[in-house]
Amino acid sequence: MVLAAMLRESEPDLNESLKSLKTALNDLKNIDYLLYLSLDWLSGMEIMLENGAEPTLSMISDAIRLDLIEAVKVLLKWNCPLSLSLIADCKSVDMEIILTKELASGRAQLESTPSCPFFCYYQDRRDLIGRPPDE
16 A cells, blocks of 8 residues: 555555554565655655655665755755765766765764764874864
């Protein structure tokens, strides 16, 4: 029923199908495939994610390669993992800007967390290349 609702892009049917299931969405087989199918249907993506689907690096990678900017925004909103190497797959400047801002935001968060191992490594590297650490 979930797949049929997704193929029809029917929000009411998808919500009803998910409600009728007795198990959590993550217990379904092929959940990544179902979420992947909804990459170009933003409402369906939101419904799936609200009901427990987990975004993956491969999903955002495919959305980037297909230049599905709005899908990437939704996946990032739901804390989808992101890799610097994915910028090379961008088809548009708009996508590059979105990914660059997201990566910069993540780096700023890491730098503002002194207990983070990345922060310590980053500080050590800066000292090695002759730049004084920020005070």
